[in-house]
Amino acid sequence: MFALRDKYAIAGIGYTDFSKKSGRTVRSLASEACIKATADAGLKISDIDGIVSFNFNDSASAIAVATEVGVPQANYAVDFLAGGNGANLIILSAIAAIEAGLAKTVLCYRAMNGRSGFRLGGGRDLAAYNITQYTAPFGWITYPQAMAMWCRRHMVEYGTTSDQLGEIAVQFRKNAEHNERAMQRTPITMDDYFNSRMIVDPFHMLDICLETDGACAVLVTTAERAKDMKHKPVHVMGGAYGGGPNQGEDLFDAMRWPDHSHNYAKYIAADLWKSAGIGPKDIDLAQIYDCFTYSIIMQLEGLGFCDPGEGGPFVQGGRIAPDGELPLNTAGGLLSEGYIHGLNHVVEAVQQLRGDAGVRQVPDVETCLTTAGAMTCGSALVLRN
Amino acid sequence: MSEATMTYEKPLPVLDPESTPFWEACREHKLKIVRCLDCGQVRFPPTSFCPHCNSAKLEWIEASGKATLFSWIVVRHPVPKDVYALDVPYVVALVTLEEGVRMPTNIVGCAPEDVTAYMPLKVLFRDVTPEITLPVFAPDRG
Numbered sequence: 001m002f003a004l005r006d007k008y009a010i011a012g013i014g015y016t017d018f019s020k021k022s023g024r025t026v027r028s029l030a031s032e033a034c035i036k037a038t039a040d041a042g043l044k045i046s047d048i049d050g051i052v053s054f055n056f057n058d059s060a061s062a063i064a065v066a067t068e069v070g071v072p073q074a075n076y077a078v079d080f081l082a083g084g085n086g087a088n089l090i091i092l093s094a095i096a097a098i099e100a101g102l103a104k105t106v107l108c109y110r111a112m113n114g115r116s117g118f119r120l121g122g123g124r125d126l127a128a129y130n131i132t133q134y135t136a137p138f139g140w141i142t143y144p145q146a147m148a149m150w151c152r153r154h155m156v157e158y159g160t161t162s163d164q165l166g167e168i169a170v171q172f173r174k175n176a177e178h179n180e181r182a183m184q185r186t187p188i189t190m191d192d193y194f195n196s197r198m199i200v201d202p203f204h205m206l207d208i209c210l211e212t213d214g215a216c217a218v219l220v221t222t223a224e225r226a227k228d229m230k231h232k233p234v235h236v237m238g239g240a241y242g243g244g245p246n247q248g249e250d251l252f253d254a255m256r257w258p259d260h261s262h263n264y265a266k267y268i269a270a271d272l273w274k275s276a277g278i279g280p281k282d283i284d285l286a287q288i289y290d291c292f293t294y295s296i297i298m299q300l301e302g303l304g305f306c307d308p309g310e311g312g313p314f315v316q317g318g319r320i321a322p323d324g325e326l327p328l329n330t331a332g333g334l335l336s337e338g339y340i341h342g343l344n345h346v347v348e349a350v351q352q353l354r355g356d357a358g359v360r361q362v363p364d365v366e367t368c369l370t371t372a373g374a375m376t377c378g379s380a381l382v383l384r385n
Numbered sequence: 386m387s388e389a390t391m392t393y394e395k396p397l398p399v400l401d402p403e404s405t406p407f408w409e410a411c412r413e414h415k416l417k418i419v420r421c422l423d424c425g426q427v428r429f430p431p432t433s434f435c436p437h438c439n440s441a442k443l444e445w446i447e448a449s450g451k452a453t454l455f456s457w458i459v460v461r462h463p464v465p466k467d468v469y470a471l472d473v474p475y476v477v478a479l480v481t482l483e484e485g486v487r488m489p490t491n492i493v494g495c496a497p498e499d500v501t502a503y504m505p506l507k508v509l510f511r512d513v514t515p516e517i518t519l520p521v522f523a524p525d526r527g
């Protein structure tokens with residue numbers, strides 16, 4: 001269990017424009033976010049001695065970015081092969097590295113040309129090797145197709161409805177209206193949701209996040225050192241990474257998973273809350289991984305914001321709006337802000353906890369949850385100001 | 386390469402030492418799964434070691450071919466477009482075999498809107514190339 005409550009902090013954030021066509025190399029996007037995060041902390045690149053990222057063989061390596069920006073000695077330069085589960089994992093890994101004495105000041109980034117380059121939504125290699133030989137020959141190829149299977153299972157078990165999924169999409173779009181970073185800011189209605197094209201039943205187009213070109217970076221160091229930097233530190237109270245039994249051979253493979261009506265969240269909840277020393281009721285707002293609408297519902301249930309099966313009703317009636325009981329994805333989420341594989345959720349959490357979120361600012365925020373992952377494996381952080 | 390293989394554009398399994406008996410059985414229109422010779426647990430997909438007792442001793446047993454529907458999706462937007470344009474809508478499912486293991490497959494012989502949770506199914510075999518046969522499932526109407 002994470003045992004370093006409040007000892008580490010996020011001291012800087014940086015991000016590029018989010019677009020459909022960056023016209024740039026992924027490395028340059030990563031470098032821009034890293035340079036900005038370093039400056040945001042009031043530091044120079046010469047202060048950096050660690051750099052961590054995660055990718056799907058679709059990004060620039062940590063050493064490539066360290067080289068471009070001129071890190072004089074990269075003592076902890078590490079790339080994780082990870083999907084959405086990686087966004088908080090890299091932050092926990094940076095903390096672990098600093099605690100072990102491997103580095104002092106670590107940049108964590110995710111960079112991708114997710115729309116103009118390697119499209120995660122576009123399917124995988126059609127040669128069906130290894131575990132894929134049991135899935136791809138049946139035309140089960142893309143991530144929306146993989147995750148629709150989970151969503152259906154939740155509908156079967158608990159009666160979750162498209163109305164509930166649509167409510168999530170509509171609310172997050174509304175949040176994105178006030179976010180200059182967001183790729184989709186035009187309001188949508190429930191009619192728009194239901195009229196959006198059925199991609200893979202039960203998913204409409206508006207259940208699916210936005211493929212995005214862009215990068216985000218955050219700077220991690222000890223709370224002690226962060227105290228003297230430019231902004232008020234955002235402390236890491238608690239964190240967890242993992243999942244249940246039978247996570248399978250890759251993110252797609254969940255055929256041996258206990259039941260697709262719940263995901264990783266259920267398995268990390270106890271450690272997450274124990275490590276933070278607070279519980280779901282103490283969370284002021286949350287940035288929950290929303291590669292698809294349904295994943296919000298499963299994580300709310302798994303992390304104990306409501307009982308299993310209650311996630312659908314939970315998101316209805318304004319509870320997740322900025323002025324609701326639990327404001328969610330205040331920047332618009334992966335569904336409407338953009339998909340920087342979940343690291344943009346951490347950027348928004350930091351802005352909210354600093355009180356720097358402008359018109360999006362939720363008043364009196366002290367704690368924020370961030371999560372990353374939707375299937376068998378994921379990560380989460382409890383942050384405070 | 387046979388003519389049929391050349392014209393079949395969908396993904397085909399690439400056999401490996403663990404999967405070869407499964408696909409060879411499919412070609413003979415038999416659905417086979419691995420059973421641990423030490424603890425008796427069945428498993429799918431086939432792996433070298435039993436996750437229950439770590440034994441490497443295994444046998445291939447023929448499954449009954451009966452299953453129930455665990456979860457399913459209806460693919461309406463084809464990806465890749467040129468490969469699946471003529472197939473949509475099609476149903477991909479996870480089915481639970483009578484022996485207890487889960488398996489991805491297609492549901493055939495049933496309109497997508499008539500597919501229901503837990504419906505009883507039985508295996509059918511589709512010879513898609515001279516080398517490869519895919520196990521698919523249809524409603525088991527008794």
Ligand SMILES: [Zn+2]
Pocket residue numbers: 421422423424425426435436437438439440
């Ligand atoms: Zn065994």
